[in-house]
Amino acid sequence: MKTDVLIIGGGLAGAATAYFLAREGVDVLLAERFDLNTQASGANAGNLHIQIPHETFVTEGDNWAREFAPTIPLMLESVKLWTEIGDDIGCDLGVSTTGGLLVANSEHEMRDISRKAAIEQRWGARIELLGRNEVRACAPYISRDVVGGAFCPDEGRANPLTATPGFAAAASRHGARIVRNTEIHALSQTGGRFTACTRDGAIEARRVVNCAGADAGSVAGMLGINLPIEGHPIQMTVTEPVKPIVPHLVYAASEKLTLKQMNNGTFLIGGGWPATRRGTDGKLAVSLASLRDNLRVALSVVPALANVHIVRTWPAIVNGTADWKPVLGEVPGHAGFFVNVFPWMGFSAGPISALIVAELVLGRRPSFDLKRFSAMRYG
Numbered sequence: 001m002k003t004d005v006l007i008i009g010g011g012l013a014g015a016a017t018a019y020f021l022a023r024e025g026v027d028v029l030l031a032e033r034f035d036l037n038t039q040a041s042g043a044n045a046g047n048l049h050i051q052i053p054h055e056t057f058v059t060e061g062d063n064w065a066r067e068f069a070p071t072i073p074l075m076l077e078s079v080k081l082w083t084e085i086g087d088d089i090g091c092d093l094g095v096s097t098t099g100g101l102l103v104a105n106s107e108h109e110m111r112d113i114s115r116k117a118a119i120e121q122r123w124g125a126r127i128e129l130l131g132r133n134e135v136r137a138c139a140p141y142i143s144r145d146v147v148g149g150a151f152c153p154d155e156g157r158a159n160p161l162t163a164t165p166g167f168a169a170a171a172s173r174h175g176a177r178i179v180r181n182t183e184i185h186a187l188s189q190t191g192g193r194f195t196a197c198t199r200d201g202a203i204e205a206r207r208v209v210n211c212a213g214a215d216a217g218s219v220a221g222m223l224g225i226n227l228p229i230e231g232h233p234i235q236m237t238v239t240e241p242v243k244p245i246v247p248h249l250v251y252a253a254s255e256k257l258t259l260k261q262m263n264n265g266t267f268l269i270g271g272g273w274p275a276t277r278r279g280t281d282g283k284l285a286v287s288l289a290s291l292r293d294n295l296r297v298a299l300s301v302v303p304a305l306a307n308v309h310i311v312r313t314w315p316a317i318v319n320g321t322a323d324w325k326p327v328l329g330e331v332p333g334h335a336g337f338f339v340n341v342f343p344w345m346g347f348s349a350g351p352i353s354a355l356i357v358a359e360l361v362l363g364r365r366p367s368f369d370l371k372r373f374s375a376m377r378y379g
């Protein structure tokens, strides 16, 4: 098979990049080793984040946050895209932006929140600091132990089950070819052309976009490129549907928590609690200790959850980078080889990362300063 642009990976990054290129008339072939949307993009919580993750702020510190904060303009633009793009691709993405509320149980946590908010505001995020009574007024479902918080009105949620398939279907309508069950197991570059080896033969391409999520490091390694992308097993829990109680995306400053109620009444509860790898093949399993602790934190913030049954908990691998920053763009010294990896919050950032990388493949000037997000930082 021959193509102009080969996209490796059929998660949100790959499907959205395929869409933005195909709609410009580019000849695109997307190869996915399993089926579309079977990894992080289909297993995630669907939160649309803008705020800097609080736990990481506390563990990594203010300097880290200042380095990371240039991702905020990308997140803002991505959430805007989320609210618009469903019409373009003809898909209900289940987007709702009713705001994200980070709550504190102590004055100490409140001081951390306000230092983080100052950094976020500097990069354009709308963050409102709230006292105890203001939290109660805006979110009466929150525990009385909460002393205050920060509210970002632009955060929300979208549906991970429809997003990647929606982008992929729209890409196909614009002529993109999508091949499933097709793992790229070797990749080489000679004379400005790439050859990708699959079980069913070679794919030749003029350009390659690496959208392999947690495996993007292995794909880059096929060309001898050092790209230290991590994969961390984490887990999510969904409850039975109940009447509407919580309109916001809720976080806790005390421990890992993200929590929200979906349109169908179910709660999705997570926050990055670790799952377990089992046996010699590293199969993922739910950690009961994480489940217990995740639910304990959830209950302490939203006491009404005490009456709600959980239905399912599942593990999945999240793509990570040590500095939490994305890797976006052409790899220096490897003309024609592009990377689209947005770690940890790659669902929120999926549309903008894909649009940026597509612009770069099209030879256009990107609308953001991408210096900090180059693969160059790995030497």
Ligand SMILES: Cc1cc2nc3c(=O)[nH]c(=O)nc-3n(C[C@H](O)[C@H](O)[C@H](O)COP(=O)(O)OP(=O)(O)OC[C@H]3O[C@@H](n4cnc5c(N)ncnc54)[C@H](O)[C@@H]3O)c2cc1C
Pocket (backbone or CB within 6 Å): 008, 009, 010, 011, 012, 013, 014, 031, 032, 033, 034, 035, 036, 037, 038, 039, 040, 041, 042, 043, 044, 045, 046, 047, 048, 049, 182, 183, 184, 185, 211, 212, 213, 214, 215, 216, 219, 234, 235, 236, 270, 315, 316, 317, 318, 319, 340, 341, 342, 343, 344, 345, 346, 347, 348, 349
């Ligand atoms: C439990 C969980 C909850 C999360 N919650 C949120 C959230 O609420 N909000 C948020 O913003 N982010 C969240 N994330 C992170 C987010 O899901 C990811 O950052 C994002 O989905 C990454 O998208 P991707 O397309 O890069 O990767 P993936 O969806 O993992 O897709 C990569 C694809 O590449 C394929 N692939 C890999 N190697 C090859 C190869 N050699 N050949 C062919 N195909 C290959 C894989 O099979 C896979 O389908 C969460 C992640 C997890 C696991």
